[in-house]
Amino acid sequence: MLKNLDAYSIRARYYPALLATIPGLAALAILISWSRFGLTTVVASTAIPVLVFASADIARRIGKRIEERIYEETGGKPSITMLRYSDDTFDAASKEQYRAFYASKINLPIPTEEAEQAKVKAGDAFYDRGGAWLRENTRDAKKFAVLFAENVTYGFRRNLFGLKWPALTLNLALVLLCGVLLDRRMPIDTDDDTTMRLIVVVALAVVHSLYMGLGVSKRA
Incomplete structure (x- = not known):
């Protein structure tokens, strides 16, 4: 699959997919133990490239639909x-x-x-x-x-804009999931490795949401 990717596909489709799904990818990488080989490791190893590939495909399709809608709003191509x-x-x-x-x-x-x-x-x-x-x-x-x-540049911004709301939804799901897990571990123990990992995922999701919400726009 990678052999068939051209420079445009990588930069304008896969880079937006990676950027939009960073919190989800980070959650898989941070929360799953890689010290020993097991079912969770296999699932994570498979899920990461699949998530990026699916996001790239979704970004292109949604981006094209948004593009047509913007053309209609502005009077044409x-x-x-x-x-x-x-x-x-x-x-x-x-x-x-x-x-x-x-x-x-x-x-x-x-x-x-x-x-x-x-x-x-x-x-x-x-x-x-x-x-x-x-x-x-x-x-x-x-x-x-x-x-x-x-x-x-145009393809990157259009496709990233297509992933704006899916990315924000994913971030919200991550924050809620981590919030439930942290609530069960109250009071927070800063020496607990798992607790700190959950906090890192929440912080990353919040910062990423600010970027997607404010930096990714129809104007761009």
Whole structure:
């Protein structure tokens, strides 16, 4: 499985999965005894990579759904809407150059401003096909290194945002579980190794929740 992973998958899918599930992975690593081989060790050894793999898959699927919802809220895919005559993100001369470049690659006539105003979807179809050509012809990560780096950053943030609420739910479950276990061990004995491990997991879950809650957002 690892042999088939490319740089984008690792950085934009598995890194968010690792970051989102750190408290759960830490809980498995901290609370389970690794000093001797047993059933719990086997379960933990299997659960850690499975949890990361499943989280990466979930992150991509939820991230894509969120992406579509954001497009709807903002009026469409930015790579399309920014090229419309009515949009002022780029100056008119630059947009004319971009449209001419697209037309030369996809062999379609450039939509006029009047035609685009009359039928926006027809104009958008031109920009969408141009964007599709551009994506297919800029996949060389070495030749288009800056573009690749920006795509990785975007994919990382989108997929991590997709895991925001699952991660917060996992953290809440960990805090509640550790809280129940600590309550049974009251009063807290700082010399008790298990008690200190539970406290560490709770602290990590709280700090991680602050990061996911405040640092991971739709704006990002």
